[in-house]
Amino acid sequence: MLVDSHAHLEMKEFDSDRKDVIERASLAGVDCIITVGTNPGLSRKALSIARQYENVYATVGVHPHDVAKSNDKSFDELKVLAQDPKVVAYGEIGLDFFRNISPREKQIEMFARQLELANELNLPVIIHDRDAHEETLSMVKASGIRWGVFHCFSGDWAMARKCIDLGFYISVPGVVTFDKSKVLHEVVRQAPLNSILLETDCPYLAPVPYRGKRNEPSFIIHTAKKVAEIKGMTWEDVAQTAAVNTRKLFRIKTSPAK
Numbered sequence: 001m002l003v004d005s006h007a008h009l010e011m012k013e014f015d016s017d018r019k020d021v022i023e024r025a026s027l028a029g030v031d032c033i034i035t036v037g038t039n040p041g042l043s044r045k046a047l048s049i050a051r052q053y054e055n056v057y058a059t060v061g062v063h064p065h066d067v068a069k070s071n072d073k074s075f076d077e078l079k080v081l082a083q084d085p086k087v088v089a090y091g092e093i094g095l096d097f098f099r100n101i102s103p104r105e106k107q108i109e110m111f112a113r114q115l116e117l118a119n120e121l122n123l124p125v126i127i128h129d130r131d132a133h134e135e136t137l138s139m140v141k142a143s144g145i146r147w148g149v150f151h152c153f154s155g156d157w158a159m160a161r162k163c164i165d166l167g168f169y170i171s172v173p174g175v176v177t178f179d180k181s182k183v184l185h186e187v188v189r190q191a192p193l194n195s196i197l198l199e200t201d202c203p204y205l206a207p208v209p210y211r212g213k214r215n216e217p218s219f220i221i222h223t224a225k226k227v228a229e230i231k232g233m234t235w236e237d238v239a240q241t242a243a244v245n246t247r248k249l250f251r252i253k254t255s256p257a258k
Contacts (some may be wrong), residue, residue, distance in 0.1 A: 003067035006199035038063035067110035068102035088250035090118035091126025115143035174207030
């Protein structure tokens, strides 16, 4: 019933027990996990993992933190990886003006280039947007792309409405379980459920009651329950609708009944 629309199973934090993490997710009712590439090397690793597990899918792309090291060879490699049927989206791409690990000018240049590449590949995009709401939205609008997700959504309801109006989903992370996340609570309250995805962004952003620990896909049930509490629904209904939304966006067929 549950789908983790954005995980990073390819990261080193899972190298010692990745199989156990995926098994725990299955036991917790997580039917599908999208593991998200952030540079060519980790995109290769994400795809390798997805090939090993029926209900794990991969994405490819270069995160704004890594774009300063990217070049033509990087994008040629990603084009090849993107042909694999287990690759369901292009991303995580975007702008991060909070940490500025890559120079802003380089981030903007490479975000535009990757939006063009996603269009060429006919893949939905996974957008990273931190402290760059107006710039990110403006570039997405200009790209003509009208399907994707603003992952780990960090804007207010006005921003969320603009994203939804463009045809994008917004993805809710475990941060929604934090008492101080009032702006995100309001976004969840206002947004139609058919525009919402659920994610862990693991190994980061573990929800309450695991805050501060390594996050993993099995914890997504706590995010679903908090969204349900805010919207006055059952967590099962939230999980089911978010799962349908995720499969629709990434063109993943429903798993056969077990």
